[in-house]
Amino acid sequence: MATDMTAELIPLEGIPEIEEGDDVAAVILASAEACGVDWRSGDVLVVTHKIVSKAEGRIVSVVNDDEYRDLVEREAATVVRRRGDLIIAQTRHGFICANAGVDRSNVAAGKAVLLPLDPDRSAHRIRTRIRRAVGRDVPVIISDTFGRPWRRGLTDVAIGVSGIAPIIDLRGTVDASGRELRVTEIAIADEIAAAADLVMGKAKAVPAAIVRGIEWPLGPGRATDLVRSAPEDLFR
Amino acid sequence: MATDMTAELIPLEGIPEIEEGDDVAAVILASAEACGVDWRSGDVLVVTHKIVSKAEGRIVSVVNDDEYRDLVEREAATVVRRRGDLIIAQTRHGFICANAGVDRSNVAAGKAVLLPLDPDRSAHRIRTRIRRAVGRDVPVIISDTFGRPWRRGLTDVAIGVSGIAPIIDLRGTVDASGRELRVTEIAIADEIAAAADLVMGKAKAVPAAIVRGIEWPLGPGRATDLVRSAPEDLFR
Numbered sequence: 001m002a003t004d005m006t007a008e009l010i011p012l013e014g015i016p017e018i019e020e021g022d023d024v025a026a027v028i029l030a031s032a033e034a035c036g037v038d039w040r041s042g043d044v045l046v047v048t049h050k051i052v053s054k055a056e057g058r059i060v061s062v063v064n065d066d067e068y069r070d071l072v073e074r075e076a077a078t079v080v081r082r083r084g085d086l087i088i089a090q091t092r093h094g095f096i097c098a099n100a101g102v103d104r105s106n107v108a109a110g111k112a113v114l115l116p117l118d119p120d121r122s123a124h125r126i127r128t129r130i131r132r133a134v135g136r137d138v139p140v141i142i143s144d145t146f147g148r149p150w151r152r153g154l155t156d157v158a159i160g161v162s163g164i165a166p167i168i169d170l171r172g173t174v175d176a177s178g179r180e181l182r183v184t185e186i187a188i189a190d191e192i193a194a195a196a197d198l199v200m201g202k203a204k205a206v207p208a209a210i211v212r213g214i215e216w217p218l219g220p221g222r223a224t225d226l227v228r229s230a231p232e233d234l235f236r
Numbered sequence: 237m238a239t240d241m242t243a244e245l246i247p248l249e250g251i252p253e254i255e256e257g258d259d260v261a262a263v264i265l266a267s268a269e270a271c272g273v274d275w276r277s278g279d280v281l282v283v284t285h286k287i288v289s290k291a292e293g294r295i296v297s298v299v300n301d302d303e304y305r306d307l308v309e310r311e312a313a314t315v316v317r318r319r320g321d322l323i324i325a326q327t328r329h330g331f332i333c334a335n336a337g338v339d340r341s342n343v344a345a346g347k348a349v350l351l352p353l354d355p356d357r358s359a360h361r362i363r364t365r366i367r368r369a370v371g372r373d374v375p376v377i378i379s380d381t382f383g384r385p386w387r388r389g390l391t392d393v394a395i396g397v398s399g400i401a402p403i404i405d406l407r408g409t410v411d412a413s414g415r416e417l418r419v420t421e422i423a424i425a426d427e428i429a430a431a432a433d434l435v436m437g438k439a440k441a442v443p444a445a446i447v448r449g450i451e452w453p454l455g456p457g458r459a460t461d462l463v464r465s466a467p468e469d470l471f472r
Binding site: 006083145148150151157166187188192194199201215225226228233236 | 239241242243244245246247249271272273317319324332381384385386387388389390391392393402403404421422423424426427428430431433434435437447449450451461462463464469470471472
């Protein structure tokens with residue numbers, strides 16, 4: 001490490017293609033062991049939703065673009081915007097994203113991957129399994145890749161959390177000048193998901209990473225805490 | 237390091253309060269030396285815009301909320317949304333953010349900090365100074381903390397870049413299954429800014445960090461490459 005305060009982004013490599021019924025926690029534990037990575041206090045584990053969805057059987061057949069479009073409509077609770085083939089929708093969980101989170105990349109031809117039914121619960125299950133195996137309570141973030149208004153390019157965000165509050169609430173704290181902070185809520189779980197993506201990549205088969213050495217807020221939190229309520233959202 | 241592929245987030249500590257005319261690159265170089273941090277090939281330097289703005293004299297007096305509101309209106313090229321005291325505006329650079337980027341936190345009472353006039357140029361100047369001092373070409377990202385539609389909490393994003401293409405274009409590449417990637421553009425500069433924020437924090441006086449050991453795209457790029465053009469943006 002360069003300094004005592006240096007944080008690390010540790011990719012968990014060698015994770016094989018996941019199929020329905022596979023035990024994601026076991027695969028992650030095996031990868032960490034094979035990579036020589038121990039589990040430390042303060043670690044956060046980030047897992048891309050795709051391997052979770054696959055293990056949970058959230059894969060459906062999609063033979064053509066029409067079927068794909070129908071599937072997106074079915075997965076959408078509300079359509080927020082539509083332009084040509086692009087649908088921005090709110091999912092039943094509450095997340096707003098393109099195509100209601102239905103994705104045809106990194107899955108066999110003729111298939112599409114849906115979001116986990118309850119990503120917080122998926123995160124909780126992985127966390128529990130790891131705690132039992134290694135005796136450490138490591139918070140887990142399930143990530144997905146979302147677009148956003150105004151800014152080009154996609155970033156990874158948190159769609160499931162367990163053991164970590166997804167938002168740091170700075171209300172009442174003061175800055176280095178003693179002035180109360182105007183910026184009061186930091187989306188720490190999204191920043192952690194984005195950081196983990198830096199060692200995962202989209203075309204590489206690295207679906208999990210450990211973020212080590214950062215401060216994060218303990219808490220029960222749910223990933224939907226990161227979703228603005230409709231009345232406070234100026235852009236739906 | 238935990239594995240060969242592990243990346244590091246290295247906070248540059250001990251940077252003093254910056255004032256107009258200060259040499260930000262010199263301060264960063266001194267901090268790295270004091271922290272025992274060498275500069276390596278592949279490093280990316282992230283600097284929060286606030287110290288750049290202060291050094292460039294982008295500070296103005298604001299005696300009350302009315303003056304602050306007037307200042308925001310002057311800094312805004314276009315107002316995108318308005319609700320109560322909150323103004324979401326596009327700045328002259330093209331960024332869309334709250335209060336046109338005018339900020340009263342982490343600055344002396346009665347003052348507000350504006351965005352740098354040309355953050356890409358600020359990044360370029362710092363990069364050039366570091367290259368001359370240490371003989372390494374380290375790309376520089378100037379970051380700011382932005383909110384976003386749909387999701388609560390703020391994240392750090394890139395508002396200035398030099399030596400790094402802010403977007404990875406994956407068009408034409410295939411995923412691990414051989415399928416062409418649907419996700420074609422990754423906002424790598426925003427993910428790097430968010431990662432760096434994990435070791436900076438809002439209430440701490442850590443305004444710069446080195447991100448080490450990740451892959452990033454070489455390129456001329458400008459930070460406004462990250463801004464969606466109005467016609468392709470469904471949410472203005």
